[in-house]
Every structure is written in C-alpha cells, then in structure tokens.
Amino acid sequence: MSGDLSNLGSAPTALDFSLGVNRVTGTMGGPPNSDPDIISFTIQPGQFLTSIFLEPLAPAERSFYAIAAGPTINLTDGTTHLGNYLTYQFGELIDELSLGGEFGGTGFTVPLGAGTYTAWIQEISTRTDYTLAYTVIPEPSAYPALVGTFALAAALLLRRSRHRFQGCP
Numbered sequence: 001m002s003g004d005l006s007n008l009g010s011a012p013t014a015l016d017f018s019l020g021v022n023r024v025t026g027t028m029g030g031p032p033n034s035d036p037d038i039i040s041f042t043i044q045p046g047q048f049l050t051s052i053f054l055e056p057l058a059p060a061e062r063s064f065y066a067i068a069a070g071p072t073i074n075l076t077d078g079t080t081h082l083g084n085y086l087t088y089q090f091g092e093l094i095d096e097l098s099l100g101g102e103f104g105g106t107g108f109t110v111p112l113g114a115g116t117y118t119a120w121i122q123e124i125s126t127r128t129d130y131t132l133a134y135t136v137i138p139e140p141s142a143y144p145a146l147v148g149t150f151a152l153a154a155a156l157l158l159r160r161s162r163h164r165f166q167g168c169p
Contacts, residue, residue, distance in 0.1 A: 005037040009075040012038040012118050019047065022134045028063070029123025036122035040071050043136060048111035051135035052097065052119075056090040063087050063123040063130070066105070067097055073118040078103030082117075111137070 005026050006013040015024065026037045043049050057063065066073060066084035074080040083097030083105040100107035121130065 005039055007036045007038060009038055009073045009118070009120065012040040012072065014071075015039050015041045017041045017043065017049075017134060017136050019136050019138060022136060023131055024134070025129070025131045026121070027127060027129050028121055029061070029125065030127030031125075034122055034124045035127075036075070036120055038073060038118065038120045040116060040118040041134070042116045043112060043114050045114045046139045047136050048113055048139060049117075049134060050094070050111040050137050051133070052093045053133040053135070054087055054090045054093055055131040055133060057123075058129045059126060060089075061123050061126050061128050063121060063128065065093055065097070066101070066103075066120045068118050068120075069115060071116050071118060073120050075120065078105060081105040082108045 005024075015022070022041075024039060028035050028037045052065075052067070054063075054065070064084070064086055066078065066081045068074065068081045078084050078101060081101060081103070083099065084101035084103045085093060085096045086102055087093065094110055094112075097105070098108050098110045119132075121132065
C-alpha cells in the first residue's frame, strides 16, 4: 500500500494484510500540519504479527510510531496505546513497542494475535518518506498440519517417481 494515508485517528486508512511481508509506504511530516499517517489492519484468526520493521527513512530522522488495539487510535493520550516509540533509526520496532512505550503504552506480548490494530507514524519537523514492513505468519499450531501436508505430498511424489523408474535398467 502506498499513497496518501489518513491523518485521522478516528478514521484510519484500512488495509488488508495477508500472510507474508506487507509493506506500507508513505510520506509524513513537515510543516504546516506534520501530516501523520494512520492505518488500521486486521490479523485474522490463526495468524500472528511477528514483525514491524521500519526501513531506512529518507531523509533519516527521528519519528514517532504507535500501535493501539482496535479500529482507531487516540492521538492525545499515549496511555491508551499498546505501545509507542520515538524511533532514532531504522530497524525492528515490535520488541520496543511491546514494552509499552515512552509515553505510557500498556505493552503486549509478541507476537500479536488475531484482532484489529491501528498504527500511527509521524515526523514533525521534516517531510520524510518511509516504508514499514509488517510480517504476518500462520499460527504455530498450524505448522504440524502444514508439515504433514508437505510430507504426504513428498511421499506421493517419491512413490510416483519410484514407480515410474522401476522398469528402467
């Protein structure tokens, strides 16, 4: 997703995340109104959010990032956030956010499970381009079923290839 994103905590841009890496690209900050970007997304049952990775900013700046449970985010009270963080460089944000935050967030357990979440990123002084990469994986309890499916498919392919080559000298 890229383009102009909402700047309203009460009406974020709703995004659909799928399994894998979901990139959100935008431009934020700069006078006169600091142009925050606010998105909401839903992690489906049986899925987890394992990473929120901030790719290098252009130009490099300190920026604010917050995440809240639910379809909106309070822009005036950090204690209502799960986590909030003043980023000083690019990199993984989810671990720092899970601690609650610099401005009174409640904290959370990584990975984030099913539910709707709202994120807010903002730079005040400089107009900055950014990309956030959100990684969504299937629930770990689904792994045995996936492994079993792959093992069955591999066994059938192996059986088929052995059967095909039995008549060869």
